[in-house]
Amino acid sequence: MQRLLLHLVLLASFVFLSRDVYAGITSSFVRSEFPSVDIPPNHPAFAVPKGHNAPQQVHITQGDYDGKAVIISWVTPDEPGSSHVQFGTSENKFQSSAQGTVSNYTFGEYKSGYIHHCLVEGLEHSTKYYYRIGSGDSSREFWFETPPKVGPDATYKFGIIGDLGQTFNSLSTLEHYIESEAQTVLFVGDLSYADRYQYTDVGLRWDTWARFVERSTAYQPWIWNTGNHEIEYFPYMGEVVPFKSYLQRYTTPYLASKSTSPLWYAIRRASAHIIVLSSYSPYVKYTPQYKWLSDELLRVDREKTPWLIVLMHVPLYNSNEAHFMEGESMRVVYESWFIKYKVDVIFAGHVHAYERSYRFSNVDYNITTGNRYPVADKSAPVYITVGDGGNQEGLASRFRDPQPEYSAFREASYGHSTLEIKNRTHAVYHWNRNDDGKKVATDSFVLHNQYWGNNRRRRKLKHFLLTVIDEVVSI
Ligand SMILES: [Fe+2]
Numbered sequence: 453m454q455r456l457l458l459h460l461v462l463l464a465s466f467v468f469l470s471r472d473v474y475a476g477i478t479s480s481f482v483r484s485e486f487p488s489v490d491i492p493p494n495h496p497a498f499a500v501p502k503g504h505n506a507p508q509q510v511h512i513t514q515g516d517y518d519g520k521a522v523i524i525s526w527v528t529p530d531e532p533g534s535s536h537v538q539f540g541t542s543e544n545k546f547q548s549s550a551q552g553t554v555s556n557y558t559f560g561e562y563k564s565g566y567i568h569h570c571l572v573e574g575l576e577h578s579t580k581y582y583y584r585i586g587s588g589d590s591s592r593e594f595w596f597e598t599p600p601k602v603g604p605d606a607t608y609k610f611g612i613i614g615d616l617g618q619t620f621n622s623l624s625t626l627e628h629y630i631e632s633e634a635q636t637v638l639f640v641g642d643l644s645y646a647d648r649y650q651y652t653d654v655g656l657r658w659d660t661w662a663r664f665v666e667r668s669t670a671y672q673p674w675i676w677n678t679g680n681h682e683i684e685y686f687p688y689m690g691e692v693v694p695f696k697s698y699l700q701r702y703t704t705p706y707l708a709s710k711s712t713s714p715l716w717y718a719i720r721r722a723s724a725h726i727i728v729l730s731s732y733s734p735y736v737k738y739t740p741q742y743k744w745l746s747d748e749l750l751r752v753d754r755e756k757t758p759w760l761i762v763l764m765h766v767p768l769y770n771s772n773e774a775h776f777m778e779g780e781s782m783r784v785v786y787e788s789w790f791i792k793y794k795v796d797v798i799f800a801g802h803v804h805a806y807e808r809s810y811r812f813s814n815v816d817y818n819i820t821t822g823n824r825y826p827v828a829d830k831s832a833p834v835y836i837t838v839g840d841g842g843n844q845e846g847l848a849s850r851f852r853d854p855q856p857e858y859s860a861f862r863e864a865s866y867g868h869s870t871l872e873i874k875n876r877t878h879a880v881y882h883w884n885r886n887d888d889g890k891k892v893a894t895d896s897f898v899l900h901n902q903y904w905g906n907n908r909r910r911r912k913l914k915h916f917l918l919t920v921i922d923e924v925v926s927i
Contacts, residue, residue, distance in 0.1 A: 453852045476810075476855045479863035479894070481885070488846040490645075490657070491664070492616050493619035497623055499659040503590030504527075505530040506566075509701075510661030511587070511669035512596055513676060514636075514719050517708040521573035522673060522680050524552070525703060526585055527565040529663070537570045539583040543595075557700045560689035562655030569703050577601040594670040597635070599722045604876045608722035608771055609633070611653040611827045612836070612869040614640035614765075614801025615679065618661050618845025621866045621886065625842045626668060628782025628884055628891035630858050636672055636721065640801035641731070641765035646697070648681075651689065658697050676702050677728045679765040679801060680714055694732070704728070709748060718748050723873055725757040731766040731802075736785055745786070749793045754903040758876040760795045762833070767800035767824070769809045770833040771859045773849035775802050779796035788815045791831045794902035797871070797881075804848040805864040806883055809835040809896060826858045834899065842866040842886070861895045876903045876913070 492499050499507050507526040515521030524537050535554045550571025556563065568585075573596050575581060582595045600606040610633035616622050629637070644661030646654045662704035668674070682698040684691060699714060706717035715730035727748060735741045752760055768783040769778060779800070790798065791813055813829035835858075839848075849864040865883040874880060883895040904913065 454684050476859040477861045478851055478855050479861070479865075481505060481865060481894075488619055488621060488844050490844050491623065491660075493656065493660055498645075498663045500529075500663065501590075501592060503586075504771070505533050506590040506695070507533075507586040508565075508666070509600055509659065510560060510594060511674060511702075513673045513696070513702075513704060514721065515571050515573060516706050517705070517718075518602050520575045520577065520702075520718070520719050521571060522575070522596060523571050523600075523705065524568055524583065524585065525567070525569045526827075527567050527659070528586070529565040532566045534567045534585075534587050534687060535570055537572055537583055537585055538570055539581050541579060541581060543582050546582070548802070555700070555884055557696070559655045559684075559691055559697060560651055560686070562652040564655055564700065565659070566750050567700055577904065581811060585840050592754045596671055596673070599635070602756055603910075604659050604723055604756060606722035607873055607875070608724065609635050609870060609872045610724070610873065611637045611800050612640065612838050613637055613841050614799075615642040615804055615839040615843050616665070616841035617642070617645040617845075618657070618664050619844050621842025622664070623842075623866050624666060624886045624889060625840075625866055628886060630668055630892055632868070632870050632884065633665045634870050634872075636799050637668065637674040638726065638761070638763055638799060639674050639676055640763050640799050640838060641677045642703075642801055642839070642843065643676075644696070645681050645845070647686075647846060650825055653688075654684070655697065657906075658701060662701065664724040669825070674847065675719065675726060675728065675762050675763070676704055677733065677765060678730055683732055704709050711744050711748075712740055716744060718751075720757050723757055723876060724759040724761055725752045727760070728761060729764040729786075729864075730780060731764050731779070731856055735782055742785070745789070752793065752894075754794075758901050758904050759879065760793065760902070761871075762790065762798045764798065764800050766802045767807075767835060767837040767839075768798065769812065770803050770807065770809065770837055771846045771852045771862065772803045772805055773802065773850040773852060783811055783814070787813060790833050791815060791829065794831065795833040796879075796902050797834045797899060797927045799869075800835070800837050801841075803837050803839045804845060804860065805837070805851070805865060806840050806885075807837040807862040808860045808883070808897075809858045814881070826856070828857075831902070833902070834882075836869065836881075838869050838883070840866045841868070847887065848882070858885070863894065867892075867894070871899070877901045896911070
């Protein structure tokens with residue numbers, strides 16, 4: 453009898469402790485919110501640069517697979533002007549130049565400015581470049597830095613921003629992001645929220661947003677992804693082609709990763725392989741996105757890029773009342789691949805709050821098994837939702853109760869994240885809350901690499917490093 457009681461106590465403590473391991477935190481922090489209204493169009497945050505036909509809305513993104521090219525984009529408001537980019541490695545000396553393209557579009561009655569895209573390629577890695585666009589007194593100069601050569605121990609600091617919009621909360625997020633000194637933004641969709649407007653204001657709010665983010669986008673690449681607010685299906689205006697404004701204004705290097713659509717693609721940057729998926733394009737079996745992803749995952753070489761990061765708009769694990777289970781259909785299709793290929797982390801937006809998961813999976817579930825709950829799974833990615841950029845729709849403040857076991861930390865505040873890759877095995881992650889105008893690091897953890905964290909590979913790496921040390925000592 454005593455033995456039975458002892459067993460029961462041990463079993464109870466095991467269950468208690470096991471549950472305790474995955475007890476997540478629902479933050480009780482309640483911030484005083486700036487009003488979630490868009491900044492007025494005449495506000496200095498949207499200032500138009502001085503000079504006739506001066507280039508505005510300047511933004512850059514990676515232009516190839518490995519970070520030796522950028523695409524520079526801008527708008528000239530009055531006339532096409534020049535699509536030429538002058539660039540070089542010293543300030544005011546522009547030894548090289550590249551020729552871009554120019555186009556414009558209409559959206560209902562709105563007529564866009566002249567949109568320029570210019571591919572600047574053949575760059576050196578880890579180099580600061582200065583560039584000039586526009587002509588005469590109206591020309592403008594900026595700079596950017598290329599990433600280190602793709603390699604397993606290249607250090608790099610990424611920022612992650614989602615659902616940004618153009619409110620005073622958005623401004624706070626953007627200023628805090630710039631303070632963080634990260635080198636590239638991984639953007640998880642829903643850019644301007646211009647689709648919340650009607651008629652010509654839709655286009656005008658795309659223009660204000662691009663001027664608003666220029667303080668960052670002109671100086672470092674933003675890796676773009678689309679959300680539902682980019683779809684812009686407006687039959688009442690005769691505009692029914694999905695993603696029309698976005699595709700005109702934002703370009704991606706999709707051809708470099710053999711994609712057939714700018715909406716899904718991949719890049720390699722420093723020690724990371726980054727896969728961008730479109731939540732609002734077909735993704736089930738036999739679709740182009742499905743086929744492309746199956747091929748791209750085979751191209752991932754963890755010996756060269758240890759970090760495998762996936763971006764999408766709709767989270768696959770989300771315990772907020774807002775958009776609950778909207779990612780379920782994509783989870784059913786792709787989750788087993790994310791586990792098989794040892795994806796390190798998946799960033800999503802859409803839900804206007806912050807949430808981080810433990811490593812959980814639900815791949816055992818199908819419509820005939822009874823295993824319908826997510827279970828702890830060391831092979832699974834960490835899922836992080838950062839749809840907390842600060843747009844005009846406000847916070848998603850109602851989390852489901854009780855907090856599911858897969859949910860590690862959740863808080864309904866605005867903010868942004870950073871992921872600082874230290875080497876092939878470790879990266880440091882932070883979520884930074886906008887706390888009444890201040891940036892406060894609130895959630896952080898060390899991300900262990902899913903590929904190099906494997907014991908056998910760790911031993912192999914240790915052996916390799918010891919051999920190198922021996923060689924250095926013997927010289
Ligand atoms: Fe969204």
